[in-house]
Amino acid sequence: MTDDKEFTTIDRRQALRGAAMAGAGAMFLSPGMALAATTDLAAIRKAAEAGREQSVKRIQDWIALPSIAAEDRNMAEGAQYMADLARDAGFQHVEIVPTDGHPGVFATLDAGAKRTLGIYFMYDVKQYDASEWSSPPLEAAIVDRPGFGKAIMGRGAVNQKGPEATFLAALHAIRAAGRKLPVNIVLICEGEEEIGSPHFKQVATKPNVLAALKTCEGIFIPASWQDKSGNVSVNLGSKGIIELELVASGEKWGRGPRGDIHSSLKAMVDSPTWRLVQALQTLVTADGNTPAIDGWFENVRPLTAREKALIAESAKNGDEATQKKILGVTHWIDDLPYEQALQRLAQEPTVNIEGLVAGYTGPGGKTVLPGRAVAKLDFRLVPDQTRAEAERKLRAHLDAHGFPDVEVNVSGGYDPTEVDENSRLIRTELATYARAGVKATLNPRLAGSWPGATFTAPPVSIPAGHFGLGHGAGAHAPDEYYVIESTNPKVAGLVDATMGYADFLYQLAAIK
Incomplete structure (x- = not known):
């Protein structure tokens, strides 16, 4: 059920999207494509709103099964659960891929489209000490987060089950709306990201997986990094x-x-x-x-x-005092x-x-x-x-x-990851953010790490990055959370974040 505040947020963003559609986003679309996308997205939003409670439960149920590679905890169960999530979201081919460590999951969704998008998931989470949490880390309780709204609190809520399940919610909404996916999707998932992905390359280079990945325009990991101002960074690499x-x-x-x-x-x-x-x-x-x-x-x-110019722009637009406060540092x-x-x-x-x-x-x-x-x-x-x-x-x-x-x-x-800002993946991210009325700043390099180099380097050799609307925090820490009902008109709640992924698919299908 969506509260009135979220509907107000949606109304405001619809106005922003309309303006963006006539500007930054629309430059990549033919008039016919733009009209079709707008009509489809309206129907998909209605379906996303109707499926919101199920989408929340999907996140909560996933959090309740912690797969912790460092502790060898629930790893086979986690891979099977991920495979079931993929099948439920409409992937026709789903397989669990054995490795010398914990298994990965590979899935494809063939929509008969001209273009294909890669999606990277992880089903593992970090360890936790329940005594440090204000709410039990596996209960996925709905809590209030001042300045943001209602959020799911639990281990893996933002890193990465919340954003990943929200991407799946977009696929559910598109199917429920009776619309055809505008792109094909290749999903690749691992269970060892939190221990440095020691065997992930074995998954990515399995012959049928590699062949599917090489057809992709690019691949991204779902993310939810909007700050209080609603702004996001588009990373052109990671350490x-x-x-x-x-x-x-x-x-x-x-x-x-x-x-x-x-x-x-x-x-x-x-x-x-x-x-x-x-x-x-x-x-x-x-x-x-x-x-x-x-x-x-x-x-x-x-x-x-x-x-250096991009960093200077980030510094100008950033809030140094708030960042220091969040980090608990003074220098x-x-x-x-x-x-x-x-x-x-x-x-x-x-x-x-x-x-x-x-x-x-x-x-x-x-x-x-x-x-x-x-x-x-x-x-x-x-x-x-x-x-x-x-x-x-x-x-x-x-x-x-x-x-x-x-x-x-x-x-x-x-290894480090790098992606060209002129790649179709990055241009699609920027166009989608523009249509949502979200200010996006290019960031030369994320200080954190993810195994994107598995994709950007040979033999896969495709662009790789992060994309998503919404907000969450506390990754690897107590009280990790993911916002589902936003009281901040500049930050996406669950439905808006779902629509961000849906719109991305349409943008990728049409961008030149």
């Missing part, structure tokens, strides 16, 4: 990532204890924990802000003049001005410590000298770095600095 553990142990080192011993013995026994700390210190500059790994910057490509690195901080965000590779584990970490003290210490790290990579190059250089650096015993256990990762 790559490597996730790994560094392990120092008495067993590998040949010094220090093989297991925990009494701390009084530190006076005559080496410490693997301090060994790890010293190894970590060699990886970055003294302030911890710049990688110091030998040869790390050899292939780092500087920002282009165009990329950027080196007290940089906002524009320079954003440049650094796009330009710089990083070495980050996610966690440190050694010895006793419970209440009070326990006088032990640990025999093993582990650091969990992630490395963000920028063009023209590669994962393979970075792994080699890390191992060589540790060896050269006297730490051949420190283990490097890589769990996953992939």
Whole structure:
């Protein structure tokens, strides 16, 4: 059921869409196509509104089944559930694709159209500690989020089940409206995104999957990144990532204890924990802000003049104070001005410590000298770095600095992603946002990571990006949420976000 506030939001956006249709969006459409699209979208909106409660339940039911790759939890069940969702949405061919790790899902929906769109899904979610949440993370309760409206709260709500289920809602609405899909769809899904997609390439390069992907105009992951002003960023790339553990142990080192011993013995026994700390210190500059790994910057490509201009525009339109408040910070690195901080965000590779584990970490003290210490790290990579190059250089650096015993256990990762702003995928995103009256700013590079390079690099070689309306927050954190009833007239609720995906399909079918 849609409340009056959401109807008011819809009415306002319809006016904006009408203006955009005569301007930025319409330039890509013939008059006949524009009229057909407008007529179809009106019928699809009616169907989306009628199916809204079912769409909400689809998100809630999916959240109730957490597939957590890091814990090997519900992975087979998660793949099967994803396959069932695809069949229910109208995909004619659906298969679960085995890998050396957790399975993926591949599906195709042939509408007999001239163009084909790729969609990337993930069915896995991050771990959670229920004690940190204000609402149980698997109950998917409807809660109020001040400034945004009613939202579903739960693990995976925004990353990525809410946006993904909203895309499926668009397919349901098109079918319920008796309309034919304007494009064919290839869906590829994995269950290991949250551990660095270690086996995703096996899914994407399976012969029948690869052949289908290569027919696509491009591929995107559904997203919901509207801010309070309703604005969005269109990313022209993403940083790559490597996730790994560094392990120092008495067993590998040949010094220090093989297991925990009494701390009084530190006076005559080496410490693997301090060994790890010293190894970590060699990886970055003294302030911890710049990688110091030998040869790390050899292939780092500087920002282009165009990329710097886009960042300057983002800085001008951005809200630095609000961003700092959300992040809980008061300064950027080196007290940089906002524009320079954003440049650094796009330009710089990083070495980050996610966690440190050694010895006793419970209440009070326990006088032990640990025999093993582990650091969990992630490395963000920028063009023209590669994962393979970075792994080699890390191992060589540790060896050269006297730490051949420190283990490097890589769990996953992939190269940076780049997409041409003149590609049909990006132009379709911009046209769709324009029709919705949403201000879209080109962003040279997302500081976060996703396995888009699997698509942009050979052998697939298609554009890849993010697209979607709506808002959510708290990915990887407690109280993750996804807005379904917007009280902010500038931000899409569930129905408007559904229509954003539907309109994208029509735009892609018609854009020149």
